[in-house]
Amino acid sequence: MEIRKIRFTRHTNETGSLAFLESVRDIPFSIKRVYYIFDVAKGAHRGFHAHKKLQQVLICIRGSCKALVDDGVELNDPTEGLYVGNAVWREMFEFSSGAVLLVLASEYFDESDYIRDYKEFLSYVREGGK
Numbered sequence: 001m002e003i004r005k006i007r008f009t010r011h012t013n014e015t016g017s018l019a020f021l022e023s024v025r026d027i028p029f030s031i032k033r034v035y036y037i038f039d040v041a042k043g044a045h046r047g048f049h050a051h052k053k054l055q056q057v058l059i060c061i062r063g064s065c066k067a068l069v070d071d072g073v074e075l076n077d078p079t080e081g082l083y084v085g086n087a088v089w090r091e092m093f094e095f096s097s098g099a100v101l102l103v104l105a106s107e108y109f110d111e112s113d114y115i116r117d118y119k120e121f122l123s124y125v126r127e128g129g130k
């Protein structure tokens with residue numbers, strides 16, 4: 001199970017800030033898909049699954065939210081990403097009002113890569129699925 005934070009380069013001047021990231025150089029995989037989660041209902045929890053193969057980097061580009069991947073990690077900095085390897089159960093919660101969570105993904109969307117049942121996830125990990 002691999003989880004770590006990644007810091008992006010930030011350029012700030014009197015007109016504002018810009019942060020950038022480059023596929024493979026800053027992100028530990030080639031980005032095949034980008035999606036973002038927004039307009040999250042107050043108190044809503046999302047996620048509740050793991051992936052067999054997919055790796056992702058989560059960046060809260062506006063506001064804040066928490067990601068439960070091992071212990072709870074708060075994402076509240078648009079210049080910081082959370083790398084989540086495959087075979088990690090994740091839940092996202094405590095989205096602040098107006099929060100936008102951007103996700104960079106290593107694979108195209110494939111529902112068969114999802115493990116949405118926690119018991120099935122435990123068996124998958126015990127059987128050495130990585």
Ligand code: T46
Pocket residue numbers: 033035037046047048056058090092103109
């Ligand atoms: C993850 C967390 C952080 C698509 O059709 N294409 C896509 O690229 C994605 C991401 C989703 N979908 C469909 C599948 C569902 O019918 O959109 C619907 C909502 O997806 P889901 O319930 O999986 O959303 P979250 O917020 O629980 O999870 C998402 C990602 O699916 C997941 O990979 O790690 O964000």
